[in-house]
Amino acid sequence: MITMRAVIEVPMFDSRAALPWPVEPLAPGSWLVLNADCADRQIGLxxxxxxxRIDVASPGGRYEVVDALLAEELLIVAGGVQVGDTRTGTTVVPGCCSGLADWREWAQLFTGGSPWxxxxxxxxxxxxxDDLRVWQDGSSNRHRGHWADRxxxxxxxxxxxxxxxxxRDLVGFLDALAEWAARAGLGQRGTAxxxxxxxxxxxxxxxxLLAS
Structure with a gap:
């Protein structure tokens, strides 16, 4: 079965900074799948x-973190769409500098374009x-090295x-985010x-989806 999942890349957090809520202890560079089933620690992550990468005012508590996010013109988080084949166990993940907001790039395939x-x-x-072949390495060296033929x-x-x-998964995640914000006591900040x-x-x- 082929799967497509919205994911974010787990960053390297400053070990000297205390996060204002519990987070899932995933390794930097790993991937967090976003959907309605995300638990509080995953949403906190x-x-x-x-x-x-945003400057947060002192003392850096939950209110200050959310206020810093709300002050941004656009929220940017590394990630995108992870494509998998459960039959072969193969997974293709977003490349460097891809953002979760780029998930809609895939719709360009319906009009003859190619997603970044x-x-x-x-x-x-x-x-x-009649197929789409999603390569992990789209360069001329795709058949050599670490990503050979993935x-x-x-x-x-x-x-x-x-x-x-x-x-649908992202909409479900929004609902889970709203519930998490309410439990965290963020009030109107959570809604915003x-x-x-x-x-x-x-x-x-x-x-x-013009061709759907």
Whole structure:
């Protein structure tokens, strides 16, 4: 079975800084899948990752972190869409500098375009007959080295329902984020945070799948 999941890359946090809420202890460089089933520690990790490169006012508690996020014109968090094949156990992950907001780039395939999936090693989508071949390394060296031949093949007709599933997962995550914010006592800050995440990541806006 082919899967597409919205993910963020876990950053390296400053070991000297205390995070204002519990977070899932995932290794830096690993991937956190976002959906309605995310637990509080996973949601806390997402919010902390979103604020990781933002200046936070002292004393750096939960209110200051959320206020810093709300002061940003656009929230940026590393990630994107992870494509997997459960039959082969192969997974292709977003490349360096890809952001979760780029998940809609995949819709360009419906109009003959090609999504930008990050670089190093430069994931790339190749059209092969009626299939889409998603390479982890889209360069001329794809058949050599660490990423040799890592790819996932999916029928073109499967793309629309898979992208709609990604959007449903992100909408479900927004609901989980709202519930987490309420439990964290963020009040109106929590409501504003959910809105900011939705707008920055273009989650609930209509998904234009022209060929679906």
């Amino acid at each position: 997402f919010v902390a990752a979103s604020a990781n 999936l990050g670089h190093d090693p430069g994931p790339e989508v190749e059209v092969v007959g 790819r996932v093949d999916l029928p073109s007709g499967a793309l629309a329902p898979l992208l709609m599933r990604v959007q 945070l959910v809105k900011a995440v939705d707008q920055s990541l273009a989650i609930t806006a209509p998904l234009d």
